[in-house]
Each structure stands twice: as structure tokens, then as C-alpha cells.
Amino acid sequence: MVQIIAIANQKGGVGKTTTAVNLAASLAVLKKRVLLVDMDSQGNATMGSGIQKNDLLYSVTDVLLGEVPIETAISKAEVGYKVLGANRDLAGVELAIAEQEGREFILREALKEIEHAFDYIIVDCAPSLSLITVNALAAVHSVLIPMQCEYYALEGLADLTQTIDRIQQALNPDLHIVGVLRTMYDARNALTRDVSEELEQYFGKKLYDTVIPRNVRLAEAPAHGLPIIYFEKSSKGAVAYLNLAAEMLKKSKVKKGIKA
Secondary structure, eight states: OOEEEEEOOSSSSSSHHHHHHHHHHHHHHTTOOEEEEEEOTTOHHHHHTTOOGGGOSSOHHHHHTTSSOHHHHEEEOTTSSEEEOOOGGGGGHHHHHTTSTTGGGHHHHHHHTTGGGOSEEEEEEOSSOOHHHHHHHHHOSEEEEEEESSHHHHHHHHHHHHHHHHHHHHTOTTOEEEEEEEEEEOTTOHHHHHHHHHHHHHHGGGEEEEEEEOOHHHHHGGGGTOOHHHHOTTSHHHHHHHHHHHHHHHHHHHHTTOOO
């Protein structure tokens, strides 16, 4: 059964899109059928997958507006997974669908048409609680939260968990946090260690053992339109995201009662 996971955090600059792109690529390397859905009008996940956002014939915008079937708008990336891309056109969608009945469930209904073709659907959300983000959270099974181990990120996490609770109660009763991922991690920093300990106490087993380190090659990869596994597979960033994908698969097997 497909797993549909949103990568979300209302705070920007926490490695959200980096995680969406590199988790998708790592799962694909591990022989999983993956679709990456870009729900951010900046289109960074699209570009990071090697697809020119301004050259898209169709995008997630056309799907949300009901202008094309979702399968028509999906692009095949050269990096092992498929992409439902986005560009600046997405910024105008909210106003266009604001009065539409069932506007919160447009993406969910579209994904139902193609979910059988994938093992994982990764949805990259914008760092804001717009109608577009609500669409994403109403469509997924779970949320992966990437966050830096710093004070303001910890403060913003409380707001995000409240948002997830509200969406769960109002629109998506199955929605839950699948895990919290520590990004841009520097174990030499005392604050990083302190915040990490707080996360361990609060989230317990939902905190991934894998941490994503600060890594120059990981920061450089998007400029080349490549996930880190294709840009520098021996880098610490590439190894970390492969470990994250493996940890996610292992936890999924345990949840299903399959011996890992």
C-alpha cells in the first residue's frame, strides 16, 4: 500500500525541500516507486530534481484547477523518480479555488487516481499554512518534520503540531506525525545537543535516529539540479539521506508486523 508523506514545517530554512528531494531519491535508489509532489510555488523541489520549472507543459497548478488529469502533469526525472512539478503559477491557485466546494480535498482526490502506481508519494509543502498547504495535509497519511536543533525552531514546532492536530480533527482523521528529522546537525554545538535531548524526551521513538549533518556538498547539489546521491554519493549528506530512507523502510516493516 502506498505511503503518502508530507514534508512540512511552517518555519523556512530548515532543510524541508532538501529532505523532500533527497528522501525521494534515496527511496528510489532502494528500488521503491516514488512520486515527488511539489506544493511550493518557488518550485525548488522541481528544480532540485533536474526539471526546469518554467519549461513545464503542465504542473500541479493545472491539476488543482482541474484542467488536466494528474497523470498528464507528472514528469519523469532523470534521477529515478517521478515529479509533479510546480512553478510560480501555483501562487495564484488559492484565489481561484477559494469558493470551490471540496476545495481542501482537490489534491487528495487527484492522488487517488495514481497512488496504485507508487510505493511512496512525497509531498513538499510550502513554509506557510495556506489553502495549498491545507490541501497537502488533507491528502497525506503522515507528516515528516525536518527541523534544526535551535531555539526558534523548537518554538515553531509547537505551532506546527497544533496545526497538524487541527487538520486531523477537521479534515483528515488519519493524519499523524511519522517522524521528526534533525537537519543541519552539528554535534559540536552545545545548543544543538540540548535541543536534541528535548526532542528525544518529547517525541521518543518518533525522532529519527538518523541526523542530517551540515554538509557543503549537500548545499551545493541543488545548484546542479541533482539530489546529493547523484551529485556526490560518498558525501556525508548522501550517506545520511540513504540512512534515513533505510530507517523509514525498517520502521514501516515493523509497523506492519514484518520482521526487518
